[in-house]
Amino acid sequence: MMKARSQARPKRHRRYDSTGLAGAWEALPRPQVRHVNGKWIALAVIALLVVGAILWVWLSDTLYVTRVSVAGNALTPAQEIVQISDIGGKHMFWVNHAAASERIANGIPSIKSARVDCQLPNRCVIKVQERQPSVAWRFGGAVTWIADDGMAF
Numbered sequence: 400m401m402k403a404r405s406q407a408r409p410k411r412h413r414r415y416d417s418t419g420l421a422g423a424w425e426a427l428p429r430p431q432v433r434h435v436n437g438k439w440i441a442l443a444v445i446a447l448l449v450v451g452a453i454l455w456v457w458l459s460d461t462l463y464v465t466r467v468s469v470a471g472n473a474l475t476p477a478q479e480i481v482q483i484s485d486i487g488g489k490h491m492f493w494v495n496h497a498a499a500s501e502r503i504a505n506g507i508p509s510i511k512s513a514r515v516d517c518q519l520p521n522r523c524v525i526k527v528q529e530r531q532p533s534v535a536w537r538f539g540g541a542v543t544w545i546a547d548d549g550m551a552f
Contacts, residue, residue, distance in 0.1 A: 461520045462491045471527045475509050483507060484515065486523055494523065503527065508550060 456462060464486055469477035481487055483506045484499045496515045503513035503525065511530045517523040532544035536551075545551050 456492075457490075464489050464491060464494060464517070464521055464523050466522045467525065468523075469525045469527065472529060474529055474532075475507055475527070479507065480510070480513075480525055480527060484513075484525060486515065486517075491517060491519060491521060499525075509544075511546075511548075 465488075467481045467484070467487055469480050472480060480503055484503050486494050486499050494515070494517055496517065499515045500513045503515075504510055509529055510527050512528045514526045515523060516526070530546035530548070530550055533547050534545040536543045536545060543551050
């Protein structure tokens with residue numbers, strides 16, 4: 400038969416007196432605790448993220464122009480158009496679209512107008528409109544084309 404809980408023998412526990420250490424604890428110097436405001440930590444983390452993003456954009460090879468395609472050219476070689484545009488190998492954020500278009504239109508006589516469009520991460524498209532020759536003038540062994548607007552190329 401089982402004994403009721405109240406009739407069970409009580410467990411014996413050892414007791415320790417900690418009053419002797421109370422005075423020693425109080426004699427120890429307390430460390431100085433400075434509380435750091437959470438908004439300063441958040442501000443520092445955000446600043447590090449912004450600096451990291453700027454460095455990635457500046458130093459990453461993925462944002463340098465590596466692919467340039469040319470559309471609308473029949474008489475002028477695409478390589479010549481890309482070379483005179485001077486956008487190959489530049490950082491996407493440093494490509495000046497208007498200046499490149501002007502260099503192409505002014506530098507190649509057979510090009511009437513040009514437009515440079517760039518898309519992230521590293522692709523540019525040059526769309527050109529060529530002058531249509533209406534007269535071919537042969538002088539010696541060379542052929543000079545003359546367009547409707549009087550431009551010779």
